[in-house]
Amino acid sequence: MSASLLSVRLRLKHFHRLHVVLQHVDMATHGGSEAEVLLKKTGCAGVITLNRPKALNALNLSMIQQIYPQLKVWEEDPKMFVIIMKGAGGKAFCAGGDIRAVTDAGTVGHRLAQDFFREEYILNNAIGTCKKTYVALIDGITMGGASSICIQT
Numbered sequence: 001m002s003a004s005l006l007s008v009r010l011r012l013k014h015f016h017r018l019h020v021v022l023q024h025v026d027m028a029t030h031g032g033s034e035a036e037v038l039l040k041k042t043g044c045a046g047v048i049t050l051n052r053p054k055a056l057n058a059l060n061l062s063m064i065q066q067i068y069p070q071l072k073v074w075e076e077d078p079k080m081f082v083i084i085m086k087g088a089g090g091k092a093f094c095a096g097g098d099i100r101a102v103t104d105a106g107t108v109g110h111r112l113a114q115d116f117f118r119e120e121y122i123l124n125n126a127i128g129t130c131k132k133t134y135v136a137l138i139d140g141i142t143m144g145g146a147s148s149i150c151i152q153t
């Protein structure tokens with residue numbers, strides 16, 4: 001294969017990835033589903049939508065436990081080229097961890113705080129070491145732990 005043909009193929013591959021990302025920028029509004037996390041495969045992209053707009057898409061333990069295994073599945077899928085994370089509702093990407101739930105659980109002696117932070121750090125590591133291109137569509141409020149799920153290198 002000639003160098004110019006290879007160069008064209010690489011540019012097309014990058015263009016296709018960009019096209020997929022841009023499609024999802026337009027679809028970042030709440031889709032009406034009540035699930036806290038929406039996990040969808042669209043072509044060569046895996047799309048994770050944080051779907052708690054009334055809570056500014058704050059992460060809770062249940063959301064983390066849904067995102068992590070799907071991230072690992074998509075990471076091993078040879079047909080996947082990009083994983084996109086976005087927030088629903090148009091106001092916030094993610095307000096970080098659901099501190100209210102962690103605090104409330106701690107006041108009654110529940111282990112939620114330990115479980116939440118352990119699982120969140122495991123997810124952060126998975127995102128930071130992901131073999132696929134990972135894109136966080138940071139649009140709106142982004143605070144605290146949200147930095148860990150969007151600014152991994």
